Amino acid sequence: MTRISAEPLAALRSRTSYKWQTYPADVLPLFVAEMDYPLAEPVQQAVISRVLASDTGYVAGPGPVAEAFAGFASRTWNWAVAAEDVGCTTDVSVAIVESLRQVVPVDGSVVITPPVYPPFFELPVEADASVVEVPLLAADEGWALDLAGIERAFIRGADALLLCNPHNPLGLCHSAETLRALADLSVKYGVAVISDEIHAPLAYSPGSFTPYLSVSENARDYGITVTAASKAWNIAGTKCAVMVAQSSRTRLQLASMPEEVQARTSILGLHASVAAYNDGGPWLSGVMESLAANRELLGNLLAEHLPGVGYLRPAAGYLAWLDFGPAGWGDAPAALALDQARVALEPGVRFGRQGAGFARLNFACSPEVLTEAVRRLAAVTPPAR
Incomplete structure (x- = not known):
């Protein structure tokens, strides 16, 4: 190495x-x-080759990035993802907003868990929803989701929870046990979970990160994962993110997004991401x-x-x-x-x-x-x- x-x-x-x-x-x-x-040389070469081929038009769908992400997820986390369950868009923030638009009614509410990535306060509002804060629990040994507080918010009628996993700014990887408990609450109260996993490839210990959708059928039933190669391979400016749905409910939600959501993906970002996942x-x-x-x-x-x-x-x-x-x-x-x-x-x-x-x-x-x-x-x- x-x-x-x-x-x-x-x-x-x-x-x-x-x-x-x-x-x-x-x-x-x-x-x-x-x-x-x-930049990683495979990523550099992927972008250069597309430019030399004058291949800078509109994307033709997730295609190769869906296959590449599915392979990376399998190799890295033993998470089985079918390529047909992967969609694409321009970046994770757009993926979050468009996912929320599918799962939250106008004037609905979205739970966030501060301290958290600043756009989380704004993205639900962009999706015509309000924000409900359920802060993380702090202790000397670290931080954790407040599952009891989240359940209270669900009981009061929250429509979705925006999960940050790993959690920015803490670098916290939520445990599989915690994620399963969250998924159980999600199904019990019919609340969607949008899991932002953009920092997942940057976990320091093998097995320390658990993809939300991998933990249970309950997680897959109401959960959508949004992620990208942008943080791990430093390619945020190339503009490509992926969305993963693994239940009939969430597949329909992804399929119901406007066609323009996918069309906004950069073709250069798509090929940069393919190179990152396959060869990076x-x-x-x-x-x-x-x-x-x-x-x-x-x-x-x-x-x-x-x-x-x-x-x-x-x-x-x-x-x-x-x-x-x-x-x-x-x-x-x-x-x-x-x-x-x-x-x-x-x-x-x-x-x-x-x-x-x-x-x-x-x-x-x-x-x-x-x-x-x-x-x-x-x-x-x-x-x-």
């Missing part, structure tokens, strides 16, 4: 993506979920080796330079949910980090009220950049209490 190294800062600053165009050159951007590694395994293994090293490095750096900052190593992904509260940084530590340290972190309050005092740090960078970022943060003067 060859470890994949991050590109030099000079090369990264020539990128035109959001991560590298938002802040001045003196800021280390560790906020948005983009990685600093070069060695590259991903090399990236995971680098991420695992950085995950440990971050813990060591914080222990040395910022011992008051709380950090639970994520089970998946390259995002660290840091608790600056015990260090006295106040409710908005990301603002202090940017102003005093010139380090851009994602503000915790964007993930819900529970994020006050927290910030999210992206460690998919070089060890040198990560080390410099923590050293800069250690020099910040917290506000007077």
Whole structure:
């Protein structure tokens, strides 16, 4: 296995993506979920070959990406997916909105579990639904879904739950037992579950991630999975996501989506995703080796330079949910980090009220950049209490 190294800062600053165009050159951007590694060669070649063939028209359906995802799911999670149960669209956010439009009536309600990926507060509203918050339960050993709170929301009439698995910003992989209990509640109360599994290929331990639809017939009866190769292979800009339905109910819901939902998929993104799922395994293994090293490095750096900052190593992904509260940084530590340290972190309050005092740090960078970022943060003067 060859470890994949991050590109030099000079090369990264020539990128035109959001991560590298938002802040001045003196800021280390560790906020948005983009990685600093070069693309996997199979992905590069897939896009280049389509451009050289002038093959840049409209997609003809999920076709090869459905087969590729089904194969990847089988190899990676032992999850049996039929290609005909896979649809495609432009990205996971669109997949969520269009799925919610199928399962939630106008003026219905959707449960979310903050602290959670900020668009989760907005996507149900885009689907003409309201948001019901059932925060995660926090404990010293980690976080968990509040199943009792979720059941109360279902009893009060919620129409759907938007699940984040693995959970962003925590890197939490919900256990199979928890997912089965959620699926049982889903069927008991007739509530749909839309499971966003975009970070799933980035789990650190084999078997730590469980696909929601794999846990039971109940999960498949009311559940739809939405995911993409975009986070694991750093191809968000190529625009291709997949949706998986494995029951007669949910297959009909996918089939009932407007034709335009599928047509929005980028043909370049489709072929990039096919290459990632089929041939991107060695590259991903090399990236995971680098991420695992950085995950440990971050813990060591914080222990040395910022011992008051709380950090639970994520089970998946390259995002660290840091608790600056015990260090006295106040409710908005990301603002202090940017102003005093010139380090851009994602503000915790964007993930819900529970994020006050927290910030999210992206460690998919070089060890040198990560080390410099923590050293800069250690020099910040917290506000007077």
